[in-house]
Amino acid sequence: MSPQQEVKVGAQEHENVIQQFGIYDNPALAAYVNQVGQKVAQYTERSDVRYQFFVVDSPITNAFALPGGYIYVSRGLLALANSEAELAGVLGHEAGHITGRHSAERYSTGVVTSLGAAVIAAALGSDTASQALGVGSDLLLKSYSRGQEHEADSLGIRYLARSGYDTKAMTWFLTNLQADSALQGKLAGRDSQGASYFSTHPATSERISKTVSEANSHQGQGRVNRDGYLKMLSGMPFGDSAAQGFVRGQDFYHTKMGFTFKVPDGFHLVNQPNAVVATSKSGAVVLFDMAGNKQGVDAATYLGQTWMKDQPINGIERVKVGGMNAASAGFQGRVNGQPMNIRLVAIEWKPDTIARFQIAIPANASQVLLEDLKRTTYSFRNLSASERQSIQPYKLRIVTAAVSDSVASLARKMPFDDYQEERFRVLNGLNPNEGIQPGRQYKIVSSR
Ligand SMILES: [Zn+2]
Known part of the structure; x- marks a missing residue:
């Protein structure tokens, strides 16, 4: 594909993405994500590409890129990341797919199946309709090859180093992504369907070990900005939003x-x-x-x-x-x-x-x-006017741990009755034995 074709395909598919997911309406967060993205993207090898970064209104953990410089992260992914450096790593990885022209090779046109008539059509004997029932409707994004994943990780780490972020952030995020995937597996039956980060970016354990050694090849400690990042997430819907119903x-x-x-x-x-x-x-x-x-x-x-x-x-x-x-x-x-x-x-x-x-x-x-x-x-x-006010989607809140707090006490603040502590650990990138530090900020999910 020529750069002109890439821009054209990207612009067309961008419309599909917006239709399918919607853009999360939060100008301050959008500006922040774009600013972090631009910081990283200025160090890519393709200066001809005009990079643009968007937050899609989806609770599913996902990030993807389109030809022509369109890069997306979901609300779900932002909720899982724990610092600006981790976000920069994800955006750098996606920019790496564009630099390596992976997306241009691999991206397949959005397949949007209409579920509207599915039950009727299934009842009337149409096979495609019964398949649609199980699959749901989502953009069909082809996954990248292992080689392309490793290349995008390396490029992402290179851009992290050049833009002054901690190069270990890529590993931190991938490790947490793996923990989240394990948790989602345990919650299976109630996790959301559709394209997720794993269906588009396979083979995580291998990626983790490679990113550890690559990050070590870069010297010094870069910027992390955990608190500033968490502050941007405060109040963001967690899971389905009011605009999507929940x-x-x-x-x-x-x-x-x-x-x-x-x-x-x-x-x-x-x-x-x-x-x-x-x-x-x-x-x-x-x-x-x-x-x-x-x-x-x-x-x-x-x-x-x-x-x-x-x-x-x-x-x-x-x-x-x-x-x-x-x-x-x-x-x-x-x-x-x-x-x-x-x-x-x-x-x-x-x-x-x-x-x-x-x-x-x-x-x-x-x-x-x-x-x-x-x-x-x-x-x-x-719903009555007062119900519309009082029934709210879950939101992320940022709390400062008190001396008396523990993983258990903070986890209990969340409106879940199963896997409370594990959800809290995954949300905050804590490993299974890690405690919390008084005075440090943590994410919790809140029903208000
Ligand atoms: Zn990837």
Whole structure:
């Protein structure tokens, strides 16, 4: 690819990234990340590239680069890093992929699958749709080769040295990334799906040992700036943000749009970019999304003539959900080879927007499950103004450890009931035996 082509491809894909993830709206943090990125990027070997750095509004730990100098870090990655030097290492690594022209060789166009019609289409026998159900929708980023990873690490360390940062920061971050991955494995079943740092940047243990020896080849101690970095993170949403809606146990809240619903116990809720999906061991699937209704037709007309346009459907029933007009209909189909009863519910949420449930229920489902799922539909309601104020996504807070504090006491401040201490250690880059130091600052996750 010529530099001109790189810029063109990058600009196009940049639009996809923004559509897919959104940019995290925090001008001060954006300016800071860009400033750290520019500091590092001025020492790259490609002065023809105009580097730009962005924070994407994603809770998943990830960083990636596009041809033409576009470099992204997620909120999730920023939350995991523990100093400006570590951030500089990540940005330098990504700049290294651009310098080495790795991204230009390896980047594959974004594949965005629409989940909207997935349950219906799956029920009607489309294979790609049933795959989409499991996979979710995300940008498909190809992973780099091991050689490219090592080259990007070396270049990143070189840029750290040239810009005066501590070259050991690359190792610190990779070590913490590995600990985070182990923790996510333990939390499996409830971790978010989609492209993560590991799917795009493989082979971490090997990278850690190589970065240790490479960092040692650079002399002296560079800048770390831990406190200044942590200060920038204070108040940043942790996990899904209000703009994306978030899961709390069996409830889904969208405080920005102003609605909520609840799924039955035993269902696992996942917030995907275009839909909220709940699955259970019974095989039942609940998929919730929003769809435009520009003509402003009523729910029954929408269900029969827009949603199920090509599939004549009988027995549309008019109901009320959360005080709103709604319509419901059912039909039989197969999902993943299993006979299912599909229940569709369309709710007139706003004059031009329909809230939709697609519920796939195994044909042999118990009466209890049927009742539970009925309650899910009827649990959909608008949030009150005071609920929109009081129900908040989790945020990062920075606390100073007191003499009486311990890992356990700080970990207890976080709103998690499992793996509390391990989550705290990973969040703060502490190894399994490391204690905390009084007077030092630490990140905690806070529900307020
Ligand atoms: Zn990489």
